[in-house]
Amino acid sequence: MIRNAFAPAQPRCAGLPARSLPVIALLLGCLAMAGCGGGGLFNRSGSASAVAAQPPLPQDPLAAFAAQAAPGTASRITLSDGRAVDVRLLRRYAAASGRECREVQIGSGSTQRSQVVCNTEETGWAVSRPLLRGGGTVRP
Numbered sequence: 001m002i003r004n005a006f007a008p009a010q011p012r013c014a015g016l017p018a019r020s021l022p023v024i025a026l027l028l029g030c031l032a033m034a035g036c037g038g039g040g041l042f043n044r045s046g047s048a049s050a051v052a053a054q055p056p057l058p059q060d061p062l063a064a065f066a067a068q069a070a071p072g073t074a075s076r077i078t079l080s081d082g083r084a085v086d087v088r089l090l091r092r093y094a095a096a097s098g099r100e101c102r103e104v105q106i107g108s109g110s111t112q113r114s115q116v117v118c119n120t121e122e123t124g125w126a127v128s129r130p131l132l133r134g135g136g137t138v139r140p
Contacts, residue, residue, distance in 0.1 A: 062087065063125040066102040066117035090114070101128065 058064050061077045069075070069089040078084050090103040101118040118128040 058125040060125075060127065062104060062106070062115065063117050063127060065089070066104050067119070067125040069102075096131070099128075103130075 058067060061079055065075060065077055065087055066089060071089050071091050074086065074088040076084055076086050085106055086108050088105045090105050092100070092102050095101045095118060099118045099120055101116055104115050104117060106113050106115055114130075116128045116130045117125055119125050
């Protein structure tokens with residue numbers, strides 16, 4: 001093969017033409033990204049996108065309200081026994097047991113009472129017995 005002395009030689013890297021280097025770099029980058037962070041092109045379940053599944057809402061209307069409400073949120077719900085009551089989420093807190101709990105005010109005026117709803121891995125959101133009478137906090 002006769003080579004023209006004035007024509008520049010095409011650069012080669014390990015026997016590959018230089019124009020294929022960006023493609024190889026892109027493929028290596030994709031493979032590296034797939035290994036970091038667990039997502040990449042496919043997650044462990046094999047689907048194209050990872051969507052965190054939301055746990056189902058509890059059947060108890062009071063627990064369902066507490067599970068999704070922010071502190072200060074007020075609503076009117078129908079309890080399991082058929083009574084409609086006003087409820088307000090007073091606070092969220094971590095119990096000494098490590099469970100996530102919410103204190104809910106039920107009713108208003110002279111019929112006002114407080115109820116604690118906690119989340120456990122075994123039962124999900126459920127009404128719980130408070131450790132201290134009155135919730136252990138001073139309220140005006």
